[in-house]
Amino acid sequence: MRYFAHISYNGLTYNGWQKQAKVQNVQGVIENALTQIFKKPVFINGCGRTDAQVHASQFFFHFDLEDQWDFDLIFRLNKILPMNIAVYDIIPMEGTPHARFDAVQRSYDYFLHTYKDPFLNGLSSYYLLQDLRLDQMKAAVDLLPKYKDYRAFCTSPDKYEHTLCYVRSASLLIDEKAEKMRFRISSNRFLGKMIRIIMGQLLKIGKGQLSVEEFESHLITRQTPELILPAHPQGLYLSKVTYPYLDLAPRVDFSAVLQKQQDITWKAI
Structure with a gap:
């Protein structure tokens, strides 16, 4: 069984x-x-x-x-x-369903905070940053569902049979004080370090080191950026896995620190 x-x-x-x-x-x-x-x-x-x-x-x-x-x-x-x-x-x-190969959608959340908080240590990624260009970061995030090939944003792309990922949704949210950020993305599959690489590129955009046009050019040409700096791993959560025959709600909300009053404190950019 x-x-x-x-x-x-x-x-x-x-x-x-x-x-x-x-x-x-x-x-x-x-x-x-x-x-x-x-x-x-x-x-x-x-x-x-x-x-x-x-x-x-x-x-x-x-x-x-x-x-x-x-x-x-x-x-x-x-x-x-x-x-x-x-x-x-x-x-x-019933039968022999497969936990990995039968999944039709996976969702991830990436959390970061821009001030030093010992109670978020290990639960969210800490970046000491100010005055991020949130509108430009949001413009880049909005591009993601429009493209299917993510060869430019993964490690060792040649090891895959193909690098197509059908991103169904992507969004960027902040808290009331704009001190915490949450990147959400859903797709049928993800490549090696794909989300952390994308988040690293978004932070470059936020700091003014990369333009939205340059970000999009990698999606168009499928050429890997010269320097890839994946975002820290501690802020990344696999948050939802969906099957054709099984769609359960997650039993936890990441952490009380991150999710408390989420409908009130998190807002879309």
């Missing part, structure tokens, strides 16, 4: 989702917990591969087990797993 697990995690202390030897990773920690519970190796497949220190407020993985269990698996997993990984649902699935 195949099962989908609905989870979230704070990725700050992990070297990404994917299992790797000799480094701390989310996949390995969860597999070890399942193996401990069922007394036999259990392997899982995740819906994506978040980078080191990147968070997921919604994430799915699937695993296969022949035998039914007669205990509360969610309770046991949450008891064994560290506090930075939480399991919300375990859903039996």
